[in-house]
Amino acid sequence: MTENAWNYRPSFNYAVGTDLTGYKVEAIDGSIGKVDKHSEEVDDAYVVVDTGVWIFGKEVLLPANTISRIDAEDERIYLDLTKEQIENAPEFHREKHLDEVAYRDQVASYYGHTGGAGPL
Known part of the structure; x- marks a missing residue:
């Protein structure tokens, strides 16, 4: 894929201002948890996502384009994405990785997108 990982897909209309916190998150093969935090900033x-007991309560960072x-x-x-793809993603620690450009590039690359981590 050549789209920027950190933007919503143009193929569906994301309603800017929608609070996604608490939304359930579904992989291709089942539920993975609920949205704990989100950003709708361009790029x-x-x-x-808080995965609860599914992967021992860890959080995962998912680019909007996923x-x-x-x-x-x-x-x-x-x-x-499948549960396995999400489970095998680069380990995420909110305090360390949320604003780290190198980590964002690693995540984007893992999911097969261009980086474009945006202004942090």
């Missing part, structure tokens, strides 16, 4: 859009659709009525986010 810096992402969701932080989201295939958002169902506002059901408060669910759908991903083009």
Whole structure:
């Protein structure tokens, strides 16, 4: 893919201002948790997902471009990723990695996108 990982896909209309906190997150093969934090900034859009007991309570950072659709009525986010892909993603520590450009580039590369970590 050549799109910037840190932008929502132009193929669906993300409604700017929608608070995604608490939305359930669905991988291709099942639920992975709920949105704990999100950003809708241009070139810096992402969701932080609390995976609960699924992967021992760790959080994962997902670039906005990994989201295939958002169902506002059901408060669910759908991903083009499998649970295994998410579980094997670079380990995320919010205090250390959220604003770290090198980590963002690593995550974007892992998910097959260009970096473009945006202004941090």
